[in-house]
Amino acid sequence: MRKYAEIAKAYLKTQLVWRADIIFNMIFTVGRILFAYLLWGTIFEGREQVAGFTFHGMLSYYIINSFLTQLEMSSGISGELSARIRNGTFSKYLVIPVNVEGYFTAMEVGTVVFYLFFDFLAAVVWIFLFGIEFVFVKTFSIILCAGIMILLGLFFMVQLNFFLGILTFQYEEISTFLMIKDNLLALVTGSIIPLTLLPERVVELMRLLPFYYVTYLPSMLLTGNNRQEAVPGIVIMAVWCIVMQLVIHFYWNKYIRKYDGVGI
Amino acid sequence: MRKNFRVIKELVRLRFQNLMMFRLGFFGPFFVDGSLFLVQLLVFDAVYANVDEIGGWQRGEMILYIGTFSLLNAVNMVVYFFGVGGIPDKIKSGEMDLYLTKPVSPLLRLSLESINPGSLPLVVMSLIIIAYGAGSAGVRWNPKLFAGYLFWVLLMLVLYYDLEVLIRSLSFFVVSTAKMQKLEEACISLSMQLPGTVYYGIYKLIFCFLLPYGIMATLPVKYLAGECTLPAALYGIGITVLFSALTALVWKTGIRHYNSVSS
Structure with missing residues (x-):
């Protein structure tokens, strides 16, 4: 465990090298908030509620969802894996005495811990700048459930991106697929609009998928909605993490034999 | 003019030869941007x-708006996006020397040497979205309406091109324009989701004047919907002329400022 803590620490320190990136990352979180502020500001003119949300409740949802989406930085894992497998430098990860997936998980932990403070700071700044009457749940058990779900969701996304990355062993070029994945994830994780606006049948289907629990449900829970889904949500997310781990184990053993260390 | 057409024809032929070597990636831009605009449609439907x-x-x-933005983006991807996108690297690496020594406009060659026919299906998809949107909005097509819409789309494509070249031309003066390009991405992403009709106050000043991404798909749709007033039309034409002049000025100054390898 100590070696993974060291990897996390190393990546935490690495972030300090790109100081301008930190500031720009913070500034660019405003994109989603501005979108929500302008779109819903127009929609809420002359309306009290839309799909159960008040204007400030809706903006609070976007603030929390944007904060969580910004924390979820694992998409770099699939890109890094894919690039290194293609150019042959993936061998670097095979010769160090760590589990490769564990390495990337530790890397993600180091990065997320670093950005946690700055993303939180950005969220607070936007709340004040846009004059949002921030809606936040006060029940400790719900906050705890949301916290567990967020951790499971972040871990699931690391697993998913690790899995997609190792598909390069088989399919060689996956960058187009990764970009399509990012477009679809923005919808199914509720970062463009709350999923509750979608037809009920679609939402029911999404409840079976893990993406519902990555940022959408935690954001809803923290704004005081969907409380009855808190515990089942944790169970479903945990089951998905186990399933994903089994899938990774199977395909890793199958595909790693294809790697010849000279690039594609 | 005739010489330029011959150059363009040759650039297109070379590009096709190059793309045929990487057939799998040929339709990549179509699938990526196609999924993006389908998501937009689903979002606004919801x-x-x-x-x-x-x-x-x-x-x-709104469907017309998404279709029009998708069309602008698709034509941009087919014709000049990949060429213009390479300008900062060519300035940084000194590769720009090769363009300046050729007997053809460097900007023309840079803009058209990387055309990408892989996004052509996106043009078709955009036209289908526009046709569907026009049906839903009750638009009755006639030659005058069609010509007017085409005029606005072409004019806004010029504006789109101006903004792309302008941002990348800053590479002549600064070490990296990566953050400016991130800002551009953020503005496009926001404007893709929000029509110009929702901006007000400071946001209108930013997205309809300083970085006029907000008017690009809005004006053609306003014209189709019969909402394009004379001041709005004059504003659209004026801002395109203004940005074209600014882009030409920055590009020409940049070329003079360029001091070859790794400037």
């Missing part, structure tokens, strides 16, 4: 299931 109008626009106008 929003309109809960509200009747957004900023005075009903569902049909």
Whole structure:
């Protein structure tokens, strides 16, 4: 465990090298908030509620969802894996005495811990700048459930991106697929609009998928909605993490034999 | 002029030869951007299931907006995006020397040497979205309406091109324009999701004047919907002329400022 803590620490320190990136990352979180502020500001003119949300409740949802989406930085894992497998430098990860997936998980932990403070700071700044009457749940058990779900969701996304990355062993070029994945994830994780606006049948289907629990449900829970889904949500997310781990184990053993260390 | 056409024809032929070597990636831009605009359609479909109008626009106008933005983006991807996108690297690496020594306009060659026919299906998809949106909005096509819409789309493509070249031309003066390009991405992403009709106050100043991404798909749709007033039309033409002049000025100054390898 100590070696993974060291990897996390190393990546935490690495972030300090790109100081301008930190500031720009913070500034660019405003994109989603501005979108929500302008779109819903127009929609809420002359309306009290839309799909159960008040204007400030809706903006609070976007603030929390944007904060969580910004924390979820694992998409770099699939890109890094894919690039290194293609150019042959993936061998670097095979010769160090760590589990490769564990390495990337530790890397993600180091990065997320670093950005946690700055993303939180950005969220607070936007709340004040846009004059949002921030809606936040006060029940400790719900906050705890949301916290567990967020951790499971972040871990699931690391697993998913690790899995997609190792598909390069088989399919060689996956960058187009990764970009399509990012477009679809923005919808199914509720970062463009709350999923509750979608037809009920679609939402029911999404409840079976893990993406519902990555940022959408935690954001809803923290704004005081969907409380009855808190515990089942944790169970479903945990089951998905186990399933994903089994899938990774199977395909890793199958595909790693294809790697010849000279690039594609 | 005739020489330029011959150069363009040759650039297109070379590009096709190059693309045929990487057949798998050929339709990549279509699938990526196609999924993006389909997501947009689903999003606004969901929003309109809960509200009747957004900023005075009903569902049909919004579909037209998404279709028009998709069309602008698709033509941009086919014709000049990949060429213009390479400008900063060519300035940084000194590769720009090769373009300056050729007997053809460097900007023309840079803009058209990387055309990407892989996005052509996106043009078709955009036209289908526009046709669907026009049907939903009750637009009755006639030659005058079609010509007017085409004029606005072409004019806004010029504006789109101006903004792309302008941002990348800053590479002549600064070490990296990566953050400016991130800002551009953020503005495009926002404007893709929001029509110009929802901007007000400072946001209108930013997205309709300083970085006029907000008017690019809005004006063609306003014209189709019969909402394009004379001041709005003059404003659209004026801002395109202004940005074309600014882009030409920055590009020409940049070329003079360029001091070859790794400037």
